[in-house]
Amino acid sequence: MVYSMTAFARCEQPTDQGTVVWEIRSVNHRYLEASLRLPDMFRELEGPLRERVRKHLARGKVECTLRFHPAAEQAESINLNQPLLQELINASQQISQQLDNPAAINPLELLAWPGVLNSSEADQTGLMKIAGTAFDQALDELKTQRGREGNELAKLLEERLDGISQCVATLRELMPELLGTHRQKLVDRFREAQLELDNTRVEQELVLLAQKIDVAEELDRLDTHVNETRRVLGSRQAMGRRLDFLMQEFNREANTLGSKAIDSRSTQAAVDLKVFIEQMREQVQNIE
Structure with missing residues (x-):
């Protein structure tokens, strides 16, 4: 079967802790070159995911981007890294004092900062599994689209x-x-x-x-x-x-x-x- 090297796929998976969003883009390239952009809390997935890309694709420049949007209503039930969170708030306030029209602090952006959310080990394991499954779905969609083209x-x-x-x-x-x-x-x-x-x-x-x-x-x-x-x-x-x-x-x-x-x-x-x-x-x- 003929496969194109040009395609785009997106997979969004909501969870109790937030929403996992994968975007995978591939373009022409002489060899297979895969790059992954992951939040710090998902770094342990990089090796296995690279292996999955090599298993399913032979050529192309492939960019895989994972975004995690924490659920705002779950913030209180999640173990927060209070010292780090306070440091971020203090730093934001110091910067705001030096600006003429500072924007309000966005709580969701603070939650997305690496290390602010200290999820339990069970929650972290479940989130990793969901992210891996969503990646497989996005990769399958990418390959299907490459096949159609x-x-x-x-x-x-x-x-x-x-x-x-x-x-x-x-x-x-x-x-x-x-x-x-x-x-x-x-x-x-x-x-x-x-x-x-x-x-x-x-x-x-x-x-x-x-x-x-x-x-x-x-x-x-x-x-x-x-x-x-x-x-x-x-x-x-x-x-x-x-x-x-x-x-x-x-x-x-x-x-x-x-x-x-x-x-x-x-x-x-x-x-x-x-x-x-x-x-x-x-x-x-x-x-x-």
Whole structure:
């Protein structure tokens, strides 16, 4: 299955102690790079959560942010770190005295300050478990969204592959006609120069011309690349790097075809190929 590297997921889980909110964003990246932003009271989750990200995702820059909003009505039933809380209040008051229009102290912000809430061990363990479960839900949502976008990318790539196959078929049909046209041009040039036609010399020139404009090998390789790309798109493994390599191979063959183009039709076919390949290359950059 094709997965995009670009997605966003959010999971909000209310509890008696407050609300746990996870936001996970992922964007394109050559490798997997996960960063976690956690409140101090949740720091012990960082290692296990990183492992979960590595288990489910192969590539992308992934930012995971956890926010915890304590329940205001639970403040009195929770064991508060009174010395720290008083220090925060005193510091806020000192700062307010130096300001012209100080804002009122927000109790919820004080509760969110690391170390102000001294929950019991049982409460802390339960909160950690809820945060881990919410993270799994957000990660599943992220992967689902990456899958949906990946399916759309696969459809776009299949359309471009069809276009490339059509260009290859057109060029195959054109080659005998192009060779015949250039044979006649060569004969006409001999006649215009009033040179005696030497059939052997003419045939030699035609052989050299045929070798110069022969693109059968390039067309065969393009067909092979199309088949390989479709095979990779149908696999179940991370495929972004493999597809990126195939785009380079596609581009190599298209450049060769362009250099061997001998009339406007073959030139246009080579240009169309490069357009399809560039469109695929841009989309492949988003694939895991």
